[in-house]
Every structure is written in C-alpha cells, then in structure tokens.
Amino acid sequence: MFDVIFLQFLNGLDKGAAYALIALGLTLVFGTLGVVNFAHGALFMLGAFCAVMFRQFLTMETITIDPEKLSPWGSPLEIREPLVQAWFGDFGAVLVNYSVPASIIITIPIMLIVGIALERGIIKHFYKRPHAEQILVTFGLAIVAQELIKAFFGPNPIPQPMPTDLRGAADIGAWLGMQAGVITYPIWRLVYFLFSAAIIGAVFAFLQFTTFGMVVRAGMADRETVGLLGINIDRRFTIMFGLAAVVAGMAGVMYTPLLPPNYHIGMDFLVLSFVVVVVGGMGSLPGAVAAGFLLGILQSFASMTQVKDLIPGIDQIIIYLVAVVILLVRPRGLFGRRGVMEA
Amino acid sequence: MTILKRGLSRRRVLQTGLAGIIGTGISPMIFSRGAWAQEFCNNPTGDTVTFGLNLPLTGAYAEEGADEQKAYELAIKHLNGEGDGGLISVLTPTALKGNGVLGKKVTFVTSDSQTKSDVARAGATRMIERDGAIMITGGSSSGEAIAVQGLCQELGVIFMAGLTHSNDTTGKDKRRYGFRHFFNAYQSGVGLAPVLAEAYGADRRAYHLTADYTWGWTQEESIKNATEALGWQTVEAVRTPLGAADFSQYLTPILNSGADVLILNHYGTDMVNSLTQAVQFGMRDRQANGKDFQIVTPLISELMAKGAGENVKGVYGTSNWHWNLQDPGTIAFTKSFGAAYGSPPSQAAHTAYVQALLYADAVERAGTFYPPEVIKALEGFEFDGMGNGPTLYRAEDHQCIKNVLVVQGNESPTSEFDVLNIVQEIPREDVAYDPAMFGGELGPAEPVPMCA
Numbered sequence: 001m002f003d004v005i006f007l008q009f010l011n012g013l014d015k016g017a018a019y020a021l022i023a024l025g026l027t028l029v030f031g032t033l034g035v036v037n038f039a040h041g042a043l044f045m046l047g048a049f050c051a052v053m054f055r056q057f058l059t060m061e062t063i064t065i066d067p068e069k070l071s072p073w074g075s076p077l078e079i080r081e082p083l084v085q086a087w088f089g090d091f092g093a094v095l096v097n098y099s100v101p102a103s104i105i106i107t108i109p110i111m112l113i114v115g116i117a118l119e120r121g122i123i124k125h126f127y128k129r130p131h132a133e134q135i136l137v138t139f140g141l142a143i144v145a146q147e148l149i150k151a152f153f154g155p156n157p158i159p160q161p162m163p164t165d166l167r168g169a170a171d172i173g174a175w176l177g178m179q180a181g182v183i184t185y186p187i188w189r190l191v192y193f194l195f196s197a198a199i200i201g202a203v204f205a206f207l208q209f210t211t212f213g214m215v216v217r218a219g220m221a222d223r224e225t226v227g228l229l230g231i232n233i234d235r236r237f238t239i240m241f242g243l244a245a246v247v248a249g250m251a252g253v254m255y256t257p258l259l260p261p262n263y264h265i266g267m268d269f270l271v272l273s274f275v276v277v278v279v280g281g282m283g284s285l286p287g288a289v290a291a292g293f294l295l296g297i298l299q300s301f302a303s304m305t306q307v308k309d310l311i312p313g314i315d316q317i318i319i320y321l322v323a324v325v326i327l328l329v330r331p332r333g334l335f336g337r338r339g340v341m342e343a
Numbered sequence: 344m345t346i347l348k349r350g351l352s353r354r355r356v357l358q359t360g361l362a363g364i365i366g367t368g369i370s371p372m373i374f375s376r377g378a379w380a381q382e383f384c385n386n387p388t389g390d391t392v393t394f395g396l397n398l399p400l401t402g403a404y405a406e407e408g409a410d411e412q413k414a415y416e417l418a419i420k421h422l423n424g425e426g427d428g429g430l431i432s433v434l435t436p437t438a439l440k441g442n443g444v445l446g447k448k449v450t451f452v453t454s455d456s457q458t459k460s461d462v463a464r465a466g467a468t469r470m471i472e473r474d475g476a477i478m479i480t481g482g483s484s485s486g487e488a489i490a491v492q493g494l495c496q497e498l499g500v501i502f503m504a505g506l507t508h509s510n511d512t513t514g515k516d517k518r519r520y521g522f523r524h525f526f527n528a529y530q531s532g533v534g535l536a537p538v539l540a541e542a543y544g545a546d547r548r549a550y551h552l553t554a555d556y557t558w559g560w561t562q563e564e565s566i567k568n569a570t571e572a573l574g575w576q577t578v579e580a581v582r583t584p585l586g587a588a589d590f591s592q593y594l595t596p597i598l599n600s601g602a603d604v605l606i607l608n609h610y611g612t613d614m615v616n617s618l619t620q621a622v623q624f625g626m627r628d629r630q631a632n633g634k635d636f637q638i639v640t641p642l643i644s645e646l647m648a649k650g651a652g653e654n655v656k657g658v659y660g661t662s663n664w665h666w667n668l669q670d671p672g673t674i675a676f677t678k679s680f681g682a683a684y685g686s687p688p689s690q691a692a693h694t695a696y697v698q699a700l701l702y703a704d705a706v707e708r709a710g711t712f713y714p715p716e717v718i719k720a721l722e723g724f725e726f727d728g729m730g731n732g733p734t735l736y737r738a739e740d741h742q743c744i745k746n747v748l749v750v751q752g753n754e755s756p757t758s759e760f761d762v763l764n765i766v767q768e769i770p771r772e773d774v775a776y777d778p779a780m781f782g783g784e785l786g787p788a789e790p791v792p793m794c795a
Contacts, residue, residue, distance in 0.1 A: 004596060007598060007599075008595055012592075014591065015589070015591070015592070071681060072681060073680070074678050075682060156405050157612055157615075159650060161652075168623070168625055168628065169624055181629065181630070184624070185624070186620075186623040189591070189623070258591075259588050259589055268588065300595070303593055303596075305596060315592070316584060
C-alpha cells in the first residue's frame, strides 16, 4: 500500500507544481497591481505556443517531388528533408531533440514584451476600476488570444515530444533502496516538478533578497508611502507584470510534452488556478504555492479507486469541495490577509 | 327554420352537406394519393437539396470531425458529377447517376458540434429548422449520435450517423430515422478477444480506463465480456471524464494493481493522451505477474495512431476500415481522397463518405425524398463495393453488418501514414448478433412528424 500512496503523492506534487506556478503568477499580479487577471491562463497558453513555434521553425522541411515513386493514392511522392539539420548537422539534431527546453530562451523575451505591452497598453487603464470590470476586460483579452491562436494553429492539440533522454520512467524505488520496478515515475514529470520548484524558489529569492524585490514587497504592503519616498513604484509593478507573464509562459513551455497544447489549454488551467489563489488567500504568494500543492495532492488521492468507491465522482469535485470547506472555515483563505478584496 | 327563411331548400341543404363530406373526407383519399411528397419536413422544392453536416470540429474528437468534413465534401462533389466519381462506380447495386439526387444538386451546411451532445443537438435543430436540411449526418461520438438521432426521430428527418461505436446507438437507443454504417463495441470485443488471447495468452489480468459516457460504458462491457469468456480476469474498471487530457492520476494506481494488461477504452485525443502518458509511465517496459505488461486500445484509427507516434507500435485494436485494404472500393476511395487532400482517408472519413452515398442511393431507389420511403429503401439493403465487403443494412436495428478489422500499431512504418497493420479481417458472419440483444425500439416511420 505504501507504494500506491507514494505514487499518488508524487503525482499530486507534479500536478500541484503546475497549479502553484500559474497561481504564483496570478498572485504576483494581484498583489502588486491589485488586478484580477483572467488573461493569465492565456499567458500560459502563449508560452506553450512559443514552444510549438520554436519546434515548427526547427523542423522546417524542403519538399521535393520524386516522379519515379508514387504515394499510396497514385500521386508523385513528396520527399521531405529537414532544413535545420541540413544546416547544422548533429547540433541541429540535438536542437530538435531538445526543442522544448531550448524554447525557453525565446519564451522569456517574448513573454516579457507581451506582459509589459499588455499592462501598459490595456490593464493600466483599469487600475482604479472595480474588480468586476478588470475581470471582464482580462477575460475578453484571454478570448482574443485564444481565437488568434486557433486561427493560426487550428483547434487541435499539437504534440511536443520530450527529449529522448528524458522519456520513460525513473525507478525511484531503486534510488531509495527499495525493490526495483515498484515505484517508477515518468522522468519528465519529475523534471517538471524540479523546474517548478526552482522557478518558485527563484521568484521568492528575487523578492526576498534583492533591493528591487524589497521595494516591490514594500509597494505591495503600502503603495502610497513607497511612492511618497520618491520611488517609481508603477514602473516596478509593470516589470512585475512582465515577470508574472514570463513565469506563466515558462510553465506553459515545460508542460507541452505532458499535454499537447491547444488554444484552450490556458482556460482549462485558469479556473483551477483561481480556486488555488482563493484557497491560498488573495495576494499571498506562500498561500498560492501551498494551496497549489495541497489541491494537486488531494486531487490525485481522490482519483484512487478506493476513494472513488467510497464517494463516487469525488475526483471531479474534490478541488471545489475543499475550496468551499476552507472558505467556510477561513473566509480569507489559508494565508489571506485582512482587508484584501474586502472593500 | 332560419335557413329556410333565407331561401335554402331541403334539397340545397342536402347538396351542401354532401359536398362538405366529399370535400373534407373523401376527396383527400381520391386526389392526394401520392401527395405525401409535399407533406414532410424540408421537402426540397427548388433545384437543390441540402445535407446537414454535424461535425465535431473542436473538442476531443476534432481530428475525426475535420476528416469527416473532407469526406462529405468529396462525396457531395461526386454525387453532383464532379471529380473522378469516387465510389459511385463501384457501389453495387446502385441507382446513383452522378447528377445530384433525383436531379437536384446537393449543397450542404455545417455545424461544429464541439464533441458535446447538447451542442450537437442544437446544431442539428438549427440546420433542420433554419437551413432546411433534408438529412443530418456526421458526429464522432456516440453521445452526439444518440442525442441527434432522437431529435431526428421527433422532427422526421433521416440521420445517417458518422463515427459512433456504442452498442446503444443501434441498441437500446435505436430510432427508425437513425442509420449506422460504423461497427460497434460488441463487434470489437468479439473480433479482438481471440487475437488477444492468442498473442498474450488466456491467463491475463486486465485494468480498464474508460471514457465516462455511453460509448465507453458499452465498450468496457463488451471487451470485459469477450476477454473474460476467454479466461482473462478484470482487476478494475475506472471511469475517466471525456476530455480529461491529463490521465496521470488514473495511471499511477495501475502500476502496482496486479494487472498485466491496460485496456484503454478511450478515443480521439483522449486515447492519444492516455496511451502516450501510459508509455511515459513506463508501462510497456514493465513486467507484471511474470509477463510483459501490455496495452490494448479496442477502437483505434489511423489519426490516433499518427498522433500517438511511436507509442502505438505493437498495440492491438479494431477498425471499421483501413485505407490499405486491396478491394476496388478501398483503392478507388483512397485514390480519390488522397488526390484531393494529400493524405489517405481515416475510418471516420470512410464511414462519412459511405453514409452520404448510401442515403443518396436510397433516395434514388425510392424515387422520392419522403423519409418513410427512403427508410424502406435502406432497411435490409444488401450492397457491396464500399470497402467492407458484402454489407447488409439490417432492417431490425439499422446496423450495418460487415467485416471487422483487427489492427496493430506498425513496428516499422515506411511513411507517416503507414501506422497500422491489418492483422485479421473478421468475416461478418462471426460478428453478427441477434438484433434484439441490446433492446430498444425503432419507433414508427409514420405518421411523419413535421419539423416546423
């Protein structure tokens, strides 16, 4: 039984890592700018499509017609040759193999620009408007982004292969000195968990140990006083919006081998991540991370047959059920502060 | 007395009464015999007739929907006498002439059903009531098919189902106005189980992951019955939501469940995702109960096999049809479709194309679009040349009885399309069954309900 529980726990960590990463970005935006950003899921989706675009660029092909060979339907056969591998040889092949992690290099600047443009272009005009209006405008932005991606890439998921070295499962049981082959888990899911933990740690370290982060934290606590000290807090908050977009984008990139992205992937995660933010406490970064992992783990355990036999359908409602219970017991969420969204 | 005061005689009253009786009662029987042609939903009066294509262009079965649309457009071209004629020349017997249907040019309207039953029903309603569709066809999900054929029965419009594999479609939910060319879950089980027993032995323990709707339920039941009859045990059968995308939380409990076979009762994107994720969990490299762990996908298509890539190699399943068959119908259709779209057709495209032609042929044979006459023409129709061998449109349940293919993921594909191998062609006699087995009532063809 230990192996079953341990595997479900691992699965919960891996799911929770995705929820926590998206919820972290949502909370960063809410904590700094006070904006309820429903376009955050779209930023996750745009990041995923950065990986798709990068791979499509790397796998461009030249097409030549071989008149001597025929396709199964009798037309002359098309011979396709990969272009990048022809240019760069073995390095090109390695680049194609590692296209998903390599696409982070282009994702960071793209998402930073998208985030800053979004904040300066549209969202800043809604700072002083009610939260309902912020939700409407950001939800509208998310729909526009979705439809653009659907128009360019079509409605179907586009599979993104993981690097061949990271396919298959790792024998974690053997690593822990247990019987081999009992506790195995997909390597890429472990990579995703470690990647998420590193990003979450980096964001916290950035906010905790840098002067920029200290100013941002001070601004989150009391924006007006920081402004009175002559610090351009708006500019720093704009950069934080860009940073949140980068975090969401990277989360999207690394998730593509686990779930082939389509135009709707962001919306699927957004709803769950919002529940995570509310359960964690609006504006609380540690709350978002803790709630992300908590709900991921609970969702994983709720899918066990033994649990589903006791309460049929529990795997579908567990997250919302927990949210209801926590909000009844702690209306501000697990780590929520007094006064946030209570005006 | 008042009447008489106005100058009406007894004779006049009798004459008027008699004329009234003739006018309201007898004359319809004398003069309108055959006039039913004007008394049904969307009777085409101009020089065109409209087919309603209800297709899942988004959602878990979107790829199948897109391929179905290509096939319908090709079929409509061929019906109108355009292109190379496709299967019209090989269908036997046929009344099709390549000049439309009953001389009317075929046009079409489409609706995206989003792989959702309620949206499919709303789309079909719109195409019937607003666009004047004479026939509705399409769908890649049994949930959609059952919802739409129920609607079509209510409105008196024929529904030629696309890809639907649940036993219920022509079983407990069958309808007089609904017809299915595609095979079903029972036939998959009967065809596949002996091949599995031969390949993997009779002592196996299976774990099912099942899409939680009508198709998944009946497929799980059919495969369980067929494999247990051969000696397999079922360890667990777990339901997963349609479109779940991430199946990892359902896969982890399998690892140490004591099962040595995973049966994925999933289709479309769900199957691609669950199979890929199962392989990522190392299931195909595992040993359980002293045997190699195996994965089976009872219903599989070329599109899904292509999406799953290397993960599908060696995996067994069943198909309604495959473009690599060597009969004249398959060769003609593959050539026609490949020339038009640059890829071979999927089984979804094939069944869609065939259904469009069979409806048109039935109308030509009936000599009218009047649905009860078209239904009579389809019921019990025995035909050949469409790529599945001799086929019977069974009158009792509107299920086509024909050969079923057992296929396997190709270990060494020679092209991106060469993803499935045909392992065995199960004769139709072996997959036929008592039409009463899955219950249900077809319901009446007449009186014909009116759609508006």
